[in-house]
Amino acid sequence: MARVISSGLEKAQKALNGGSSGSGKKIDQLASVTKDVHDDSHRITSDFGTKQTNTDDWLRVATEDKIGPSLLEDAFGREKIHRFDHERIPERVVHARGAGAFGTFRLHESAEDVTSAGILTDTSRETPLFTRFSTVLGSRGSADTVRDVRGFAVKFYTDEGNWDLVGNDIPVFFIQDAMKFPDVVHAAKPEPHNEVPQAQSAHNNFWDFSYLHPESTHMLMWTQSDRGIPRSYRMMQGFGVNTYTLINKNGERSFVKFHFTPDLGVHSFVWDEALKLGGQDPDFHRKDLHEAIDNGSFPKWQFGIQVIPESREDDFEFDILDATKVWPEEEVPIRYIGEMELNRNVDEYFTQTEQAAFCTSHIVPGIGFSDDPLLQGRNFSYFDTQLSRLGINWQELPINKPVCPVMNHNRDGQGRHTITKGTVNYWPNRFSAVKPAKPEEGGYVDFSEKVAGMKVRMRSKKFREHYSQAQLFYNSLSPPEKAHLTGALCFELDHCDDPTVYNRMVERLCDIDLELAQAVAESVRAPIPKKATTPNHGRKAKNLSQLEFMPKVPTIETRRVAIIIADGYDPIAYNGIKAALKAAKALPFTIAPRRTPIYAAGEDKSTGKGVTPDHHLEGMRSTMFDSVFVPGGATSIETLRKNGRALHWVREAFGHLKAIGATGEAVAFVKDACALPGVSFSESSDVVDSYGVVTASKVEASGFKEAIKMGKGAKGFV
Numbered sequence: 110m111a112r113v114i115s116s117g118l119e120k121a122q123k124a125l126n127g128g129s130s131g132s133g134k135k136i137d138q139l140a141s142v143t144k145d146v147h148d149d150s151h152r153i154t155s156d157f158g159t160k161q162t163n164t165d166d167w168l169r170v171a172t173e174d175k176i177g178p179s180l181l182e183d184a185f186g187r188e189k190i191h192r193f194d195h196e197r198i199p200e201r202v203v204h205a206r207g208a209g210a211f212g213t214f215r216l217h218e219s220a221e222d223v224t225s226a227g228i229l230t231d232t233s234r235e236t237p238l239f240t241r242f243s244t245v246l247g248s249r250g251s252a253d254t255v256r257d258v259r260g261f262a263v264k265f266y267t268d269e270g271n272w273d274l275v276g277n278d279i280p281v282f283f284i285q286d287a288m289k290f291p292d293v294v295h296a297a298k299p300e301p302h303n304e305v306p307q308a309q310s311a312h313n314n315f316w317d318f319s320y321l322h323p324e325s326t327h328m329l330m331w332t333q334s335d336r337g338i339p340r341s342y343r344m345m346q347g348f349g350v351n352t353y354t355l356i357n358k359n360g361e362r363s364f365v366k367f368h369f370t371p372d373l374g375v376h377s378f379v380w381d382e383a384l385k386l387g388g389q390d391p392d393f394h395r396k397d398l399h400e401a402i403d404n405g406s407f408p409k410w411q412f413g414i415q416v417i418p419e420s421r422e423d424d425f426e427f428d429i430l431d432a433t434k435v436w437p438e439e440e441v442p443i444r445y446i447g448e449m450e451l452n453r454n455v456d457e458y459f460t461q462t463e464q465a466a467f468c469t470s471h472i473v474p475g476i477g478f479s480d481d482p483l484l485q486g487r488n489f490s491y492f493d494t495q496l497s498r499l500g501i502n503w504q505e506l507p508i509n510k511p512v513c514p515v516m517n518h519n520r521d522g523q524g525r526h527t528i529t530k531g532t533v534n535y536w537p538n539r540f541s542a543v544k545p546a547k548p549e550e551g552g553y554v555d556f557s558e559k560v561a562g563m564k565v566r567m568r569s570k571k572f573r574e575h576y577s578q579a580q581l582f583y584n585s586l587s588p589p590e591k592a593h594l595t596g597a598l599c600f601e602l603d604h605c606d607d608p609t610v611y612n613r614m615v616e617r618l619c620d621i622d623l624e625l626a627q628a629v630a631e632s633v634r635a636p637i638p639k640k641a642t643t644p645n646h647g648r649k650a651k652n653l654s655q656l657e658f659m660p661k662v663p664t665i666e667t668r669r670v671a672i673i674i675a676d677g678y679d680p681i682a683y684n685g686i687k688a689a690l691k692a693a694k695a696l697p698f699t700i701a702p703r704r705t706p707i708y709a710a711g712e713d714k715s716t717g718k719g720v721t722p723d724h725h726l727e728g729m730r731s732t733m734f735d736s737v738f739v740p741g742g743a744t745s746i747e748t749l750r751k752n753g754r755a756l757h758w759v760r761e762a763f764g765h766l767k768a769i770g771a772t773g774e775a776v777a778f779v780k781d782a783c784a785l786p787g788v789s790f791s792e793s794s795d796v797v798d799s800y801g802v803v804t805a806s807k808v809e810a811s812g813f814k815e816a817i818k819m820g821k822g823a824k825g826f827v
């Protein structure tokens with residue numbers, strides 16, 4: 110019998126996607142080339158379609174007693190090995206490790222005053238999309254939780270063609286000119302002589318490059334802040350980074366930056382947690398995204414634009430085409446006009462997430478480029494790199510194929526799928542077959558612009574100021590965020606063993622903040638600076654600290670909560686908290702010393718069913734959860750007190766600033782486990798004390814849930 114795969118979810122998603130219209134278009138297009146291994150009517154065939162009876166034994170000369178030579182004649186055997194030999198394709202030269210999902214874009218407010226793009230003006234549309242998140246430096250098999258920038262690439266399958274917005278979770282970049290890209294990537298990737306370290310910027314070459322490129326200073330502040338270690342792909346902002354343009358139907362042009370702001374707020378790991386997860390669960394982010402979508406908790410982002418009319422291009426102290434600068438929101442407010450939701454997991458990683466190919470040059474009418482020198486180079490690079498990964502006909506691959514008609518006189522090449530009928534393949538032709546579109550038919554019209562100047566290799570003056578916004582970002586952080594940033598710099602420079610590198614980097618920090626430079630210098634053994642090189646201007650701006658992105662309606666939905674029990678636990682507290690968490694759509698997991706059933710206080714083991722834990726204490730670690738709850742029960746707590754791993758769970762969760770809840774006998778256990786010099790907890794029951802620890806003599810889940818919602822950062826990490 111054919112297995113039915115998550116049919117309920119499929120149906121719900123189809124309804125949500127609007128069947129074959131709207132955002133369902135892409136899903137239906139993909140369905141036409143999708144086969145299901147669980148369809149029981151399938152039989153193994155060769156690639157040329159012949160059914161096969163044996164795919165386990167090579168055709169050979171053999172008897173029951175003696176094995177003889179394998180025969181070259183075995184076409185099936187050769188085909189199987191030959192296909193396997195060629196399974197790998199080159200990984201992306203950067204952003205090799207990623208995870209993707211399908212979704213929908215809905216527009217709330219038309220932006221027709223600034224653009225004619227259908228996707229940004231037609232509020233009745235639902236546009237299907239595919240989003241791929243990634244790390245930058247690591248190989249395809251590297252860990253998710255490393256300190257790095259995260260890619261945030263969205264392919265909108267619009268009615269006018271694909272629009273690829275290939276962004277990051279950080280709004281600025283290391284360099285200003287695309288020509289520097291090979292240098293920054295070479296310097297940041299593993300060093301050439303020994304291919305070490307994997308997926309980390311903590312090495313001599315990266316920091317050597319950083320010092321030698323003052324333009325990277327602003328970006329470094331972001332990567333060393335908590336933004337470099339997001340808790341989840343679902344809890345990151347997305348930024349188009351580069352300056353694009355919008356053109357309205359009157360032909361007027363504006364400059365634009367694109368933003369995605371997550372409904373769940375912006376949250377991060379603490380560094381120790383991220384480091385440990387790199388080994389304990391290298392797929393943490395990938396699984397987190399998949400799990401949330403599978404559970405029907407579809408992540409959403411508000412989509413916004415910052416717009417500057419052409420006439421105001423030169424009104425700012427920075428160049429608005431410089432990708433190492435943000436447009437402060439005080440000066441250019443964000444206008445939120447739409448929403449992106451991710452609501453469907455991929456069916457197959459390789460053909461969808463791996464073969465997805467994004468190009469900044471993919472734009473649609475109403476959207477244009479600017480002279481941003483980073484963007485101009487990117488427009489060449491993405492197109493070019495797809496050739497080494499996917500071959501010339503990569504745009505025909507199902508994941509990359511537009512949902513609108515594609516027709517032109519480009520032909521042939523390796524792996525061509527489309528069959529184009531007719532006697533001509535050039536334009537113009539005597540039949541007037543396949544002709545260019547008129548603007549009124551939706552044809553892309555390049556913006557006419559007068560350009561004059563000297564042909565030179567240089568950047569203009571405003572591009573040469575590098576520290577003002579680095580200071581702005583640093584100044585805008587809360588004290589715990591500053592402490593985390595300082596700690597990150599100390600960690601990274603401790604991994605550099607060349608004094609030239611760390612001494613110089615401390616010099617560079619004197620361009621940002623003297624106290625920061627002094628703290629890092631002391632920690633890494635660099636000469637302690639006495640004077641700022643560039644005095645800190647003291648200004649701050651809004652929405653740079655991630656603490657400003659607490660969700661409008663805080664939620665614990667999809668937060669992973671470990672409930673630790675042993676035999677003799679208090680069933681009322683256990684069941685109460687579990688029900689309360691489930692009702693709030695959090696994900697409770699029962700953790701115990703073993704995975705076989707655990708019995709409640711007073712439960713008769715011979716007749717009782719017990720609770721079957723999801724995991725045992727050795728199988729998982731506190732790092733894999735957002736929060737820990739320990740119900741009371743005298744015998745249970747007695748057992749847990751003697752279990753070093755249980756103590757470590759609670760103490761580690763506390764060190765990682767997680768909400769911890771306890772009832773009854775567990776209150777004293779939690780307090781003892783977290784006992785640190787100078788730490789005291791409030792005694793009032795069911796109150797979140799300033800460390801996020803909630804203790805209560807009876808089950809009142811509200812305080813605990815509030816503590817989970819608060820996330821990290823209230824007290825800083827010691």
Ligand code: HDE
Pocket residue numbers: 201202203204207241242243259260261262275276277282286287288290348349350351432465466467483484486487490491492494495
């Ligand atoms: Fe990329 N970048 N990049 N990049 N980038 C690639 O394209 C490049 C830059 C970003 O999920 C490559 O298909 C140049 C900024 C993302 O498939 C490559 C420059 C931003 C992804 C490339 C930049 C990004 C890439 C490698 C300097 C944020 C992953 C594989 C001018 C706005 C897309 C590929 C995915 C991938 C070139 C700088 C984001 C080599 C030359 C700035 C999210 O073409």
